Amino acid sequence: MQEECVSLQVCVSVVGALECVVRRCLGPDGGSVLFTRDTGETLITRHGQRLLSALHLQHPMARMVLDCVCAHAKATGDGTKSFIFLLAAVLRGIQDSHMHRKGSWSVPGLRNLANRLMAVSRKELEDITTHKITPYASLYCSLHSYKLEGNVLDLLIGGYISGRVGIGQADVLKQVLCEFYHKVSKDQNAAETISFIHSNFSFLHTTVTGLPIGCSEVIEGLVVTRDWSVWTELEGPIKALILYESFGAVGENIFVCIQRDYVLCTESIMKQKLASLLDLQVHVILSSVKQPESVLQWARLNRISLLECVDLPQLEFLSNISTAETLPHAALQQLVMLKYCRRMQLSGHRYACLGMFSHMHTLVLCAPAPGLLDQTVCVSQGVFAMLQHLSESFCQKPANTRSDQSQNVLSSQDLWGGIMHAGGVIPVGGTFEFLLHHYLLNERKSCDPESCRLLAEALLCLPRTLYAHNHRRFLNIQIRFLNDLKRWDKTKEQESEMPELKFGFGLSESSALGLESVSGKKQLVVSVLQCLHRLLCVGAILHTRSLLRTGLQTYDEEDEEEKPERSDFTQSTDA
Amino acid sequence: MALNADDEDFEWEPPSEAEMKVIQARRERQDKISKLMGDYLLKGYKMLGECCELCGTILLQDKQKKNYCVACQELDSDIDKDNPALNAQAALSQVRERQLAIQPLPESNGASSSEPPLSITGQPRPEHCEGAASGLRGPPPAVQPTPLAVPTASSTFLPPANPALQTAPPVGSSGSTLLHHHPTLSSAEEAVLHKLRWATQELQHAASVEASIQLCSLIRGCAESLRSLKELQLS
Numbered sequence: 001m002q003e004e005c006v007s008l009q010v011c012v013s014v015v016g017a018l019e020c021v022v023r024r025c026l027g028p029d030g031g032s033v034l035f036t037r038d039t040g041e042t043l044i045t046r047h048g049q050r051l052l053s054a055l056h057l058q059h060p061m062a063r064m065v066l067d068c069v070c071a072h073a074k075a076t077g078d079g080t081k082s083f084i085f086l087l088a089a090v091l092r093g094i095q096d097s098h099m100h101r102k103g104s105w106s107v108p109g110l111r112n113l114a115n116r117l118m119a120v121s122r123k124e125l126e127d128i129t130t131h132k133i134t135p136y137a138s139l140y141c142s143l144h145s146y147k148l149e150g151n152v153l154d155l156l157i158g159g160y161i162s163g164r165v166g167i168g169q170a171d172v173l174k175q176v177l178c179e180f181y182h183k184v185s186k187d188q189n190a191a192e193t194i195s196f197i198h199s200n201f202s203f204l205h206t207t208v209t210g211l212p213i214g215c216s217e218v219i220e221g222l223v224v225t226r227d228w229s230v231w232t233e234l235e236g237p238i239k240a241l242i243l244y245e246s247f248g249a250v251g252e253n254i255f256v257c258i259q260r261d262y263v264l265c266t267e268s269i270m271k272q273k274l275a276s277l278l279d280l281q282v283h284v285i286l287s288s289v290k291q292p293e294s295v296l297q298w299a300r301l302n303r304i305s306l307l308e309c310v311d312l313p314q315l316e317f318l319s320n321i322s323t324a325e326t327l328p329h330a331a332l333q334q335l336v337m338l339k340y341c342r343r344m345q346l347s348g349h350r351y352a353c354l355g356m357f358s359h360m361h362t363l364v365l366c367a368p369a370p371g372l373l374d375q376t377v378c379v380s381q382g383v384f385a386m387l388q389h390l391s392e393s394f395c396q397k398p399a400n401t402r403s404d405q406s407q408n409v410l411s412s413q414d415l416w417g418g419i420m421h422a423g424g425v426i427p428v429g430g431t432f433e434f435l436l437h438h439y440l441l442n443e444r445k446s447c448d449p450e451s452c453r454l455l456a457e458a459l460l461c462l463p464r465t466l467y468a469h470n471h472r473r474f475l476n477i478q479i480r481f482l483n484d485l486k487r488w489d490k491t492k493e494q495e496s497e498m499p500e501l502k503f504g505f506g507l508s509e510s511s512a513l514g515l516e517s518v519s520g521k522k523q524l525v526v527s528v529l530q531c532l533h534r535l536l537c538v539g540a541i542l543h544t545r546s547l548l549r550t551g552l553q554t555y556d557e558e559d560e561e562e563k564p565e566r567s568d569f570t571q572s573t574d575a
Numbered sequence: 576m577a578l579n580a581d582d583e584d585f586e587w588e589p590p591s592e593a594e595m596k597v598i599q600a601r602r603e604r605q606d607k608i609s610k611l612m613g614d615y616l617l618k619g620y621k622m623l624g625e626c627c628e629l630c631g632t633i634l635l636q637d638k639q640k641k642n643y644c645v646a647c648q649e650l651d652s653d654i655d656k657d658n659p660a661l662n663a664q665a666a667l668s669q670v671r672e673r674q675l676a677i678q679p680l681p682e683s684n685g686a687s688s689s690e691p692p693l694s695i696t697g698q699p700r701p702e703h704c705e706g707a708a709s710g711l712r713g714p715p716p717a718v719q720p721t722p723l724a725v726p727t728a729s730s731t732f733l734p735p736a737n738p739a740l741q742t743a744p745p746v747g748s749s750g751s752t753l754l755h756h757h758p759t760l761s762s763a764e765e766a767v768l769h770k771l772r773w774a775t776q777e778l779q780h781a782a783s784v785e786a787s788i789q790l791c792s793l794i795r796g797c798a799e800s801l802r803s804l805k806e807l808q809l810s
Contacts, residue, residue, distance in 0.1 A: 009631060010626065010631075010633065013605070013609065013612070013632060013633050014622070014633060016605060016606070016608070016609030016612075017613050017616060017633070018613070018616075019609065019613070020609045020610045020612065020613025020614070021616055021617055023613075033617060055616050055617070055622070056619065056620070056622065057616075057621070057622050058621055058622055058624050058636075059624045059633060060624055062622055092605075096598050543624060543625075
């Protein structure tokens with residue numbers, strides 16, 4: 001009997017401790033955590049994943065939960081703190097519900113429950129989202145379309161950011177990100193743009209420490225965080241050479257005096273190479289390595305700009321988007337056409353700015369401290385991950401569930417309008433949780449009411465925490481929402497005129513309206529239930545003394561050497 | 576346990592009054608533990624993969640590689656609200672250390688004390704007596720992995736109505752049942768008096784403030800031990 005209680009109890013303790021760590025940072029009113037190191041470095045963050053990764057967690061369950069959280073964040077860019085909250089609430093619900101049983105939860109009983117909850121996530125959740133929540137969302141948006149039309153993307157970004165950075169920063173960041181998106185998407189359709197930004201975000205942004213966040217801006221062209229080694233003002237479209245090797249690489253450090261004129265020989269080889277560059281009418285050289293001094297001299301004499309030590313991935317990115325052509329006789333050299341080259345200054349540093357013929361822009365993110373900068377970058381990256389997830393899940397929906405007007409959305413620019421009309425977005429602030437809670441409790445066709453009830457009760461933890469500073473307000477909001485829903489259900493049955501759905505606006509008089517993605521929230525619930533399944537199916541925790549290496553044969557060797565007090569460190573799962 | 580049969584027959588009813596209380600109390604305790612653990616995690620403590628042997632809470636390890644159980648150390652000893660809990664705790668740890676370092680090993684009677692020294696008068700013993708009484712029980716067995724606070728603590732039996740006040744019988748078997756062995760009581764008394772005298776002498780020669788404070792707390796501890804012994808003798 002000892003083991004079965006321990007498993008659930010340990011889960012609750014671990015996840016409870018993690019919840020208390022992130023509790024203070026949830027929502028628009030949440031605070032930040034300040035981490036310091038003995039070396040004096042500080043990190044101020046309220047980003048859930050950063051917070052949890054900075055803790056020292058040796059407990060295997062804690063590490064497993066952290067892995068799940070990171071995987072979820074990578075997929076959707078959203079909801080790491082909410083993940084932990086929801087997980088903790090469900091675990092507590094399971095623990096409390098054992099009071100009503102004849103005995104405590106046994107390990108097979110827990111596994112059974114975990115499987116049932118997974119089944120709920122696959123069936124009931126899917127049903128409710130498709131048949132209840134999506135219609136509600138689309139009705140809501142159509143009723144308030146006068147406020148939302150054309151602004152969906154802004155509101156999505158605003159809704160995401162406002163929960164993650166302070167209010168003063170949120171406005172500025174939202175503006176900058178929207179501007180960035182609109183500039184990059186000039187000649188591409190929305191889905192492609194988002195996909196492009198999301199996958200190349202590391203090349204498309206530059207960070208600057210020491211300036212206020214309000215100095216963040218969008219700059220045309222690609223910013224390279226290096227200064228020109230040799231700089232000449234040049235106009236108009238320029239041919240540029242991308243170099244992946246050093247010109248003087250041939251025998252520079254080796255002096256073997258076989259021939260008397262060996263040194264002269266290498267010099268003449270270099271001169272030939274450089275002369276051939278002049279023939280190609282190259283005016284800019286972008287090199288991934290440091291070039292010898294003679295090359296710099298030559299560049300100065302011939303009025304050629306030279307940029308050295310550029311990051312290799314960035315050069316590759318540049319050659320990809322500019323369709324570089326490789327030179328026939330030199331594999332490590334490529335030619336591109338650039339629109340212009342500039343030298344610019346950002347917060348006391350000189351950088352190079354390369355203009356492209358495609359609508360390439362760079363997002364320059366500023367922050368006074370490195371920790372805040374890191375947070376700003378994470379949030380910006382998360383915005384585009386969230387948008388990518390939303391557009392992907394919308395485009396993947398089977399065609400018959402989308403309305404006719406959204407059929408040709410993919411080709412047109414108005415992806416976001418299409419998503420809004422199809423019910424893909426919902427107001428922030430707990431709407432999704434309230435809806436899901438209500439429908440899970442009232443689901444008459446469900447074959448597993450206990451699991452639905454467990455999940456429904458746990459879902460309310462999120463809005464309750466969001467409005468934690470004013471519990472009465474939370475109850476008011478809940479009552480108002482339920483009244484709204486009842487009226488809606490009634491008029492749906494009677495098919496009379498639709499009521500005005502006030503919820504979502506009533507509570508946000510003081511704060512700006514924001515939207516969030518339905519598919520993202522659904523994915524959160526699914527991910528939480530998957531993580532829960534992994535936790536509850538842990539049969540035993542075995543400890544080893546030394547680190548596990550990959551490969552079973554080495555594991556056996558370690559086994560013979562050590563004499564553990566308890567047994568080894570794996571998790572036996574039994575699905 | 577029959578799984579499916581149970582589920583089919585099972586109909587959820589709202590919990591009864593008593594059950595609610597139990598759930599409430601347990602949840603409060605769990606919340607307190609989680610909050611403390613969360614705070615320590617943010618301070619840089621490491622969450623280990625082991626559980627405390629006494630109460631089952633997950634162990635934390637500080638930067639000096641010392642293991643720490645939040646429930647045993649803080650929660651169950653946090654009774655006296657007038658004194659700052661940490662100060663009382665630290666003072667007691669010092670007293671205990673001193674007693675353990677100075678006292679010879681008491682004769683062990685083989686049997687662990689079957690009754691915790693809790694129910695002498697039927698009321699729970701407050702912490703400051705508890706520390707001294709635990710000093711009387713003698714040093715914990717040498718194999719203890721967790722720190723010195725182990726003898727005082729814990730919540731192996733934890734009726735939810737009284738979560739913070741009970742103690743487990745000492746882990747080692749070197750404690751003695753105090754009620755029936757008067758020679759033991761008197762020898763314990765002698766030893767404490769001897770230490771009291773020694774501490775008084777040391778106090779007169781103490782040069783630094785720190786040493787004086789420690790000696791005073793030792794004297795206080797001895798006095799409390801004597802009072803507890805007198806109570807035991809009388810009952």
